[in-house]
Amino acid sequence: MAAVRTSSEIGFNRVAIVAVLLVTIIFLAPIYWIASTAFKPRNLATTIPPTVVFQPEISPFVKLFAKRSQMRNPASPEEYAAAPWWERVVFDGGEKIVRDGKGEVQWSGYPSRFMNSLIVAITSTVLAVGMGTFTAYGFSRFKVKGEADLLFFILSTRMLPPVVVAIPMFLMYRAVGLNDSHLGLVILYTAFNLSFSVWLMKGFMDEIPKEYEEAALVDGYTRMEAFFKIVLPEAATGIAATAVFCFITAWNEYAFALIMTSRRAQTAPPFIPSQVGSGLPDWTVIAAGTFLFLLPVAIFTFLLRNHLLRGMSFGAIRK
C-alpha cells in the first residue's frame, strides 16, 4: 500500500487521527463528568462555569452509604472532635449520620440495592449460561427437527419489549407472591438471557471441531463424558464471554425491576434515579452511586473487548 500513497492521503490520515481523538474525547466526556462529580465537594458540583480542577473528596461515598439527616445547628467542637473522620466530612455538609438506639450507624438504601443487583445478576447469569451451554451443544451437534424455527422462537423471546411481558408477569407474580422477591427477578432475567446465551454459545460450539469428541467416543468415552471432559474445557472462553454479557444485561436491566420490585428485592437501576425525586438533589451522592454502579461494567467491557462484536450480533458476526 505504501507505494501508492500520495502526500494528500498522508495528510488526510493525519486529519483523521486528530478527528478520532476529538470524537473519543467527546464520547468519553459524559462518563468523565459523572465520575469526577462523584469526587467533588457538594458546593462545586453544580457551579457555573463548571468546576474542572478541584481537590477530590471521598465524602460523596460516605454520604452514599450512611443514612443522614439535616442538622439544625452546626456540630459543636466536642462532637466534632469525638467523631471519626468519615463522620466529620458529613458534618461539614451540615448533616449528621443517623444512628439507632444503640448508637449503630444506619445504612442508606444504596448498599442493599447494590447487593440485590449482585445477587440477582449473578444467579440469573449462572442459570442462563448453564442451561444455554447444554442447549447450544444440543443444537450444534445433533439433528433437531425444525431447528431454524426453534432457534427463531428462542431468539424472539429475547426481542419482546419488557413492558409487554411485564404486564402478565406482574399479575401472575402477584397471584403466587413472587412480587418484590429475588426469585421473581432471577426467573425473569434468566428467561431473558437464556435465548441470548443459546445463540451465542451455539456459535462457540460450532467452532469446536467435532473430531475431538469423535476421537473421544472411539476411545471409549460416553457422549456425556466427552461433553464434560472435552467440549466444556474447549468452550471455556466462550462460556466466560457469554457469562459476562448476561451479567451486564441483568445488571443494567431497569423496566422489569421497576415494575416487579419496590423495596426488599429492588435493584440499583430503579433505585439510583429515584434519589433525584424531591427537593434539590445532592448530585455528588447520585454521581457516587452511579460511579460505583458503572465501574464493574466498565471493567468487564475492557475484558470483553475482543468478543464485543460477536456478543452484540448474537454470535452472527465473528472476527
Place this chain on the structure above:
Amino acid sequence: MATTMITTLDRSSRAAARGLSDISIRNLFIIPTILFLIVFNIFPLIYSLGYSFTDFRASTNAPANFVGLQNYRDLLGDPYVWSNFAVTAKYVIISVAGQLLVGFGVAMLLNRDIPLKGLLTTLLLLPMMLSMAVVGLFWKLLYDPSFGIINYALGLGTFEWLSDPKMALYAVALTDIWMWSPFVMLLSLAGLSAVPKHLYEAAAIDRAGPFYTFFRITLPLVAPILMIAVIFRTMEAFKTFDLAYILTSQPTAELISIRLYKMAFQEWQTGRSCALAYIVLIMVLAITNIYVKYLNKVKER
C-alpha cells in the same frame, strides 16, 4: 449446519450403546430450555391475550367482564395512542439515522493505521455497555439548563433541553445516539475490515476518485452488515422505555412503551393495556423476523 453434525445418531452405534443414547442426550439438553421459555415467556402472553378481551383492572377486586374486541377497537380509534406511535416513529427515525451517520463516520475514520487503535475503539464502545436508566439519569445532569455542561460547552445559556415540549424528544434521541453510535461503529468496522484490500489497489491503479471508490466498493460491500445494525437498532429504538422515561415527562416525548407502562401500572387499565401490548408485540415480531432473515443471510457469506 449439516456440516457440523455428528453422524452417530443411530441407536446401534458403539458409543451410543454405552451411557445415554444421543437422542436422549439431545432431548435432555434442549427440551428444558424450550419448556422454560414457554412457561415464562409464552404462557404469560397467552394469559394476557385472554385479558385483552376484558375490562379487567388489576387495582380493583371487580371481576373481569368479557368485552370482545372493544379494547382493540378503542385503541385503534384513539388519536392519543396514534400520536404515541407517531412520536415513536419520529424517535426511531432520528435516533437510528443519527447512529448510522455517526457510527459509520467514526468507523471510516478509525479504519486505518492509528496508534492505540485497539484502546481507542474499546473506549469508544463503552457507552453502549452502560445501563440505559443510569445513562438517562446522568444526562439529566449534563442537560440541566442552569448548570449543565452541555449548555456551557455550546454557549447556549439556559437552553431548556428536557422541559421544552419541542426539544425533549430530540434530547432523548441525542442521548440515544451517544449511547448506540458505538454499536453501529463496531459492526461497520467489521464490515470495513472485510473488504478485500486488492479492490482498493485496483481502484487506485484505475485512478478512481475517492467518491467512486466509496460508493462503488466500500458502501456496497459494507451494506449487508450496516443493514443488520439498522434493523437491530430500529427494533431496540421502537422498544425504548428506560431512557425516555427517566429523561423527560413531556407528552411530546411519550413513546409507545411509556404509554403502555402508564396505562398498565398507573391508570391500571389492565385489559386495555394487554390489548395495546399485543399490538406492539405484533409489530416487534415483524421486525424480528426481518432481522433474523438478515442475520442468517450474513452468516452464510
